Amino acid sequence: MRALKWKQNTFVFSSFLYLGSCLFCLFHTRYRVLSPIEEILFVSILIQTLLSVGYWVNPFPPFSPIHIVDGIFAKINVFAFSVYILFLKPLSLFHRFSFLGLLFLAGILFYQSDYHSRQTWCCREHTFWHAFFHMVSSYGTTYAFL
Numbered sequence: 001m002r003a004l005k006w007k008q009n010t011f012v013f014s015s016f017l018y019l020g021s022c023l024f025c026l027f028h029t030r031y032r033v034l035s036p037i038e039e040i041l042f043v044s045i046l047i048q049t050l051l052s053v054g055y056w057v058n059p060f061p062p063f064s065p066i067h068i069v070d071g072i073f074a075k076i077n078v079f080a081f082s083v084y085i086l087f088l089k090p091l092s093l094f095h096r097f098s099f100l101g102l103l104f105l106a107g108i109l110f111y112q113s114d115y116h117s118r119q120t121w122c123c124r125e126h127t128f129w130h131a132f133f134h135m136v137s138s139y140g141t142t143y144a145f146l
Helices: 002-016 018-028 036-056 065-088 093-119 124-145
Strands: none
Touching: 002 018, 002 036, 002 124, 018 036, 018 124, 036 065, 036 124, 065 093, 065 124, 093 124
């Protein structure tokens, strides 16, 4: 039971990392106004954080309704942030390519997390890869607010 609590805390903590991009947005935009798209992305990160934390507080059963909604919302966010950062946001080529690198890394991390979760739900490897995925993807979302 103690090991499960540690894993849950890891997932919950790593889910809260998405709030870091919100804090970055608030700090970085003190002297400028957010675009309407950035406002929507900001709210979507807040919703994603609530869904993710809400699920990882009690991650059983693995495919509960909140987990399904969290997964769908996460996929929508990945698509929306990627389109905005790569095609709509005026960023330098360096920022676009570094975001692509983060997106590629996040894909690898998610694949590893998914692979290990299918073998044993909430095993040590699943916890590690998924928490690392949360770190990389939360960093990637900050590009929308540069």
